[in-house]
Structure formats: structure tokens, C-alpha cells
Amino acid sequence: MISRVTSTLIFATLVTASNAHAQVRTVRDIPTALAVEAVAAAVADCSSKGYNVTGIVVDRAGQLKALQRADNAGPHSIDSSRKKAYTALTTKNSTTRLMENTQKNPAAANLVFINDFIAVGGGVPMQVEGETIGAIGIGGAPGGHLDEQCAEAGIAKIKDRLK
Template sequence: MLSTPRLTLVALALCATAAHAELRTEKALTLSLANQIAAAGVAACQANGYAVTVTVVDRAGGVRAVQRADNAGAHTLEASRAKAWTSASAKNTTLAMMENAQKNPAAANLVNIPGFLLLGGGVPIKAGNEVVGAVGIGGAPGGHLDEQCAMAALDQVKAQLQ
């Protein structure tokens, strides 16, 4: 038979094990990497003659980095942030979401979710299979071009995302 002190220790050990089981480990997007992605996105678009803003957010949609090219329109700040937030939230590209909403009546109401911007240019940032954030680009003459710049930026840092 267990004494009261031993029973108490067993109960505490079980509680500690149960509490520990509720924690999880996540990879986090560093400020340095977020700034690299933002700079690479601006550079990729500038190489094609587009003045854009790039916003990088963490998995929860919190802004980690923003870079706005010379001559990028004022509206590109909010557009890039909203695209990044939407992509991080849905863990999908905003271009794919937009196309799905256009083709699928059941998905058409996604445009009514506050903060969602279903225009191409938002791309999830993945470390392996884990979404650690997203990049949003606004300002190229088409969302598909914003997305191409985002993909090029992520390609520049892919070794750091393994």
C-alpha cells in the first residue's frame, strides 16, 4: 500500500506528465529570415519592372517584416499584409483560394470573412510540411505576377527552411 506522501508524489508526476503532453514544439520564423524573404520579394519584382510592397507574417498572421519598393503605391502596404494574413490563416496560396472561390459557389463566401483578401500574391512559408508564416506581395500588374515574385523569394531561402 502507498503512503500518503508517495501517493501525492505519484499524483504530481501524473499531472506533470499530462501537462507536458499538452505542449507542442513549433518552428518560428526569425526576424532575419523574414527580412531576407521581404528583400528577395522586392528584388524579384523589381527585376521585372514592378514596384511592390512585401509583407511577411508569422503563423498567426503577426507582421514580422515589411519592405516597400520605391514608387510602390500606398495601397500596396495593406494589400500585401492582407494577402500574407489570408495565406497564413488558410495555409494556402491566395491565388488558389481566389480561383476556388470563383469556381465553387460553396467557397464564394470566403470573400466575406473579415480581413481575407482573395487576390493572388499570398504564399505560405513552410519549414518542411509545417506552415511557419506567409509572404504577401502587392503592386505587380496582376496577382499571378505577385505570386511569381513570392515564389522566387521563397526559392532564395529554401535551404534555410529545411
């Protein structure tokens, strides 16, 4: 049987310990309105060049924030653009750079076996003051370098409002 003094001490210790670690974290995330605007600008940029693509923006947790699929974009472009955005987010790097690094480093080639990773150009992280707040992925142009140019155009459209 626990005495009243002992139980009070245990309770006080637990409360103190939990209060000592209680913190409120502030995190940045890509706002929905800017995600929608960025993906629309990226898809429009590709469309103006004759490329039928899908664009996806994911938030800082890798979850879908915005999607736009151009008329006549291939069915594969949805999945590839999502994976490109997710990969850019989680590596905090463009998927073109990841592709180049995996080609130079045989040990890094195993990264492509991680679920939802893809080492093909077209994914670009969205960053504010060095913090990754989301990413955009474009799929469907005839080359990852072209997908990435469109992704960059989408980010450029909203860059001045990312804070």
C-alpha cells in the first residue's frame, strides 16, 4: 500500500516532468492557396510548351496539398509527379540532383528501393529560410529536365509570398 505522502510525491514528480518537456512547436507549411497557385503555374508553363503534365504539391509531411492534371496528360503522370514531390521533400533536394548523385555513388542507388522514392528529374523542394515547407513534382513532359523547369516556374510564381 502506497502512503499518502508517497503518492503525492509521485504525482508531483510526474506533473513536474511532464511540464518540463511540454513545448509548443511552430512549424511552417505551404498554404493551400499558394500550393494551388504554384501547381497551376507549373502546369500552365508546361502546357505553353506543348507538354501535357500533372503537377502535385505536397506539404511538409508529404501529404497531397494540390493536384492539377492537364488535358491529355498520361495516366502515369499522377503517380510520377506525386513521387517526385515526395522525394524532393524528403531529401530536401531536387530529384535531378538526387538522380545525378545516385549515378555517381553506387551505394546511393539503393535509395530507389524506398517506397515512393523516384530518382527522375521533376521534383523540387519549396523552402523558406532553409526550411523545407513542401515540394512540387511535375510528371509527363518528354524528359525530367523539362518537368523540373516547369516545377521551377511554379515555385517562381509564388516565391515572393513564401515566408
